[in-house]
Amino acid sequence: MAEVKKQRLLSGLLILFLTAMIFANVGGNMYQAFMPLYLKDLGANIPQIGLFFTLAQIVPLFLQILGGWVSDSLGRLRAIAIGSVFGVIGFIPLILADRWEWLLAAVAVSAVARALVGPSFDAFIAEHSSEENRGKVFGISQAIFMIVSVVGPPLGGWLAGSYGFKLMLLIAGIFYFIAMIMRLSMAREAAKGGATAHQKLSFASLSTNLRAMFGMIVSGGVLTWILLTDGFRDVSFQLSENLFPVYMQEFGGLSLQQIGWVTSVFGVCMMLITIPGGWLSDKAGERVGIATGMFLMGSALLILVNIPQRNQWLYYAGWGVAGMGVGISAPAYQSLISKAVPAHMRGTAFGLFGTSLGLVSLPAPWIGAQLWQNVGPRFPFTVTAAVLLLSIVPIWLKFKLPKTEETLAADETAAAVV
Numbered sequence: 001m002a003e004v005k006k007q008r009l010l011s012g013l014l015i016l017f018l019t020a021m022i023f024a025n026v027g028g029n030m031y032q033a034f035m036p037l038y039l040k041d042l043g044a045n046i047p048q049i050g051l052f053f054t055l056a057q058i059v060p061l062f063l064q065i066l067g068g069w070v071s072d073s074l075g076r077l078r079a080i081a082i083g084s085v086f087g088v089i090g091f092i093p094l095i096l097a098d099r100w101e102w103l104l105a106a107v108a109v110s111a112v113a114r115a116l117v118g119p120s121f122d123a124f125i126a127e128h129s130s131e132e133n134r135g136k137v138f139g140i141s142q143a144i145f146m147i148v149s150v151v152g153p154p155l156g157g158w159l160a161g162s163y164g165f166k167l168m169l170l171i172a173g174i175f176y177f178i179a180m181i182m183r184l185s186m187a188r189e190a191a192k193g194g195a196t197a198h199q200k201l202s203f204a205s206l207s208t209n210l211r212a213m214f215g216m217i218v219s220g221g222v223l224t225w226i227l228l229t230d231g232f233r234d235v236s237f238q239l240s241e242n243l244f245p246v247y248m249q250e251f252g253g254l255s256l257q258q259i260g261w262v263t264s265v266f267g268v269c270m271m272l273i274t275i276p277g278g279w280l281s282d283k284a285g286e287r288v289g290i291a292t293g294m295f296l297m298g299s300a301l302l303i304l305v306n307i308p309q310r311n312q313w314l315y316y317a318g319w320g321v322a323g324m325g326v327g328i329s330a331p332a333y334q335s336l337i338s339k340a341v342p343a344h345m346r347g348t349a350f351g352l353f354g355t356s357l358g359l360v361s362l363p364a365p366w367i368g369a370q371l372w373q374n375v376g377p378r379f380p381f382t383v384t385a386a387v388l389l390l391s392i393v394p395i396w397l398k399f400k401l402p403k404t405e406e407t408l409a410a411d412e413t414a415a416a417v418v
Contacts, residue, residue, distance in 0.1 A: 014128045018144050020182040027175035029152025030168060033263045036245045038165050042100040050369020053242045055104055059111040067115030072345060076124040081187035083116030084180035091173035095166060126338035132282065138331035139278020146274060149267025157260020212345060223340050225398035229391050236387035238364030240380040247377060252315055265316045269323030277328035286336040287399035291392045293329025297322050298388035305381040339401055
C-alpha cells in the first residue's frame with residue numbers, strides 16, 4: 001500500500017493525452033465563445049441565432065450514444081483519433097461559409113468528432129485513476145485542460161477583432177490539426193502495444209449495452225436522478241447560453257477582445273478551483289461539490305444580468321464566480337457517473353447522458369431567443385439562474401451512491417492506479 005501511494009496521480013500517457021486535448025480545444029475555444037457573433041456577422045438575427053443552435057443539436061442526438069459505444073468497443077484512443085479526423089474536416093465549411101446557414105454543415109461534421117471524443121475523454125481518465133483518488137485525478141486533469149479556456153478566448157477575440165473571423169478560424173483549425181496528428185500517433189502506438197479493445201462493432205453489443213444502461217436509469221437510483229436533474233438544468237442553460245455573447249456586446253458594450261478576456265477569466269477561475277473541487281469530491285462526497293457549483297453558477301447569472309451600464313468590470317467578477325461554480329462541480333459530476341456504471345460501459349454512459357440531455361433541451365435555444373425578443377433580453381438568463389438554484393434540493397437529497405454501486409465500480413478500477 002505504501003508503494004501505491006507514492007505513485008503519480010497522472011501517468012506519462014495521461015499527460016500526453018491531455019496535451020493533445022489542449023491543442024484541440026484551444027482551437028475550439030478560440031471560436032466557440034464567438035459563434036453567436038460570427039452568425040450575426042454573417043447576417044443572422046436573434047431568432048435565427050436561436051434557431052441555429054436548436055438545429056445544431058439534432059445531429060449530436062443521433063451520435064452521442066453511438067460514439068460512446070464505439071469508444072467502449074474499439075478503445076478510447078482509437079475512437080478519439082477517428083473523431084479528430086472529422087473535427088479537422090468540420091473546419092472547412094466553418095472557414096469558407098459566406099452565409100450563416102452554411103455553418104450548420106460545419107457543426108454537423110464537428111458533431112461526429114464531439115460524439116467520439118467527449119465520452120472517450122471522461123472514460124479514459126476514469127480508467128487511469130483509482131476509486132479513492134477519482135475526484136482528484138478528474139480535478140487535476142480538468143485544471144490542466146482548462147488552459148484552453150484561458151488561452152483560447154482572448155486569442156480568438158484578438159484575432160477576430162484585429163483580422164476578422166476567417167483568419168481566426170484558420171489559426172484555430174491549425175491548432176486542431178496538430179492535435180489530430182498527435183492523437184493518430186497515440187492510437188497507432190496503442191494498437192501496436194495491444195492496448196486497444198478488440199470487441200467487434202455489432203448491433204448485438206450495442207443493444208446489450210443500451211439495455212443494461214436503461215435498466216440502471218429506470219431503477220430509481222442515482223443515475224435516474226442525475227438524468228432528471230441534469231435534464232432540467234440543461235434546458236435552462238440552453239435557453240440563454242448562446243445568447244450571452246450578444247448580450248455582452250449589445251447591453252454591456254464589450255468589444256470582441258473584451259468578451260475574449262471575460263471568458264478567459266472564467267477559465268482561470270475554473271482552473272484554480274477544479275483541483276480543490278476534486279479533493280472536496282473525494283473527501284465530502286460528490287453531492288457537496290455539485291450543489292455548491294449550482295449555487296455559484298446561479299448566483300453568477302443573477303450578477304451578470306443586473307450589472308449597471310458602464311460597470312464592465314463586474315462582467316469579469318460574474319464570470320469568475322461562474323468559473324468557480326463549474327470548476328467545483330465538474331470533477332464531482334464526472335466522478336459520480338464513472339462510479340455509478342461498470343468500467344466497460346462508461347463510454348456508452350457518458351454518451352447516453354449527452355444524448356438524453358440534448359433531447360429534452362432541443363428546442364431550448366429557439367425558445368430562449370423568443371423569450372429575449374418577446375419578454376425581454378434578461379428573462380432567459382433569469383430563468384436559467386432560478387433553475388440552477390432550485391436544482392440544489394434534489395442534488396442534495398438524491399445524489400448519493402449506495403455502497404453496492406461503489407463496490408461494483410471499485411472491482412474494475414482498483415488495478416488502474418497510475
